[in-house]
Amino acid sequence: MSTIFDESAATTRLAARLRAEREARGWTLADLATRSGVSRAMVSKVERGEASPTAALLGRLSAAYGLTLSQLFAQVEGGGRVTRVSEQPVWRDPETGFLRRSLSPPGGAPMELVWGELPPGAKVAYPAPAYSHIADQQVVVLDGVLVITQGNVAHDLASGDCLRFGPPQDTTFHNPGAVPCRYLVAVLRAADGTDARPTPVV
Template identity: 55%
Template sequence: MMTIVTVMSDDLTSELAATLRDVRGEQGLTVNALAERSGVSRAMITKIERGEAQPTAALLGRLAAVLGLTLSELFARTEKETPRLARRADQAVWVDPETGYRRRSVSPADGPAQLVEVELPPGASVAYPADSFALARHQIYVLGGRLRFREGEVVHDLATGDCLELGAPTPCEYHNPGTETCRYLVVLSARRGLPG
């Protein structure tokens, strides 16, 4: 079971905690059931839902996938407001306490596609299970730096200006092999046959 988190106290952490708790409740899942399906310990889920601990990006990805949400959908529900214009100053920013991965929700929450700007520090890696990629089509556009993206057994080395559309859902890992921060944009849209 995964148990890596950093204790933090901020508005986004408490709002994210409430959203996770609400979504779990809407789906009639107990903490035990969510723990069993996600591989995250019951104690850790309880701490996260109380706002006592901030989950890492990988851990949050596992929880969101079990709840049937992409990370972008989870953050959109957390942000609650759905303006058509998302000004930079109002865009939610979340930082992974383990890797320093910085995630900014760029697009308005209810649009047909979701745009997420990510800054991945040198040497940092973030892995997600296949379930995280089953809910939406993903494209990755590198804004600056280098990104090594592992898609199952296939490794893609991406440089500034490169754009990759992901294939069938498989476990994936984002890794910055460079000495400078890598900035990339993730574009998510509904997979064919899925609602919304």
């Protein structure tokens, strides 16, 4: 899947959305820093567009707002019931080069589809709170290999393999291969904003 996007414009729109979310709640920078675990100085830089947020940082901020990452990105870009590939919001993690494309049309539906591409050798870490508003999440590898580690358990996935996530834990996506790994994520948001997944049976 080819990806052409204006990275500077995407960062500017994301910065404005993050600030709007904070102001809509009447929070100060210090309030958000306390709730998210992200320093006040970093929050300020991100909101002013002076720093590009990493995937881990966005995970913490979206969790503080009670949003999934997909919800956050959907609010950055508008749209109708169909999102053409040229209209789908794309974001690049400045730290790892990870690409994230929101496939689902915005509009508040509980199911979200996300396409990801992780460069060779890259790792992306998400804190447990980033999954606290998700009822179910599954990942299927389209190309390459992917190691997803939840807590202390690593899952080695190859093309066609699918993993269903367990309860919220610190999670790392790692591409140990020599070529980019592409995968699809299906996310079902919890109806009441809390985690609703059953503890998996071992």
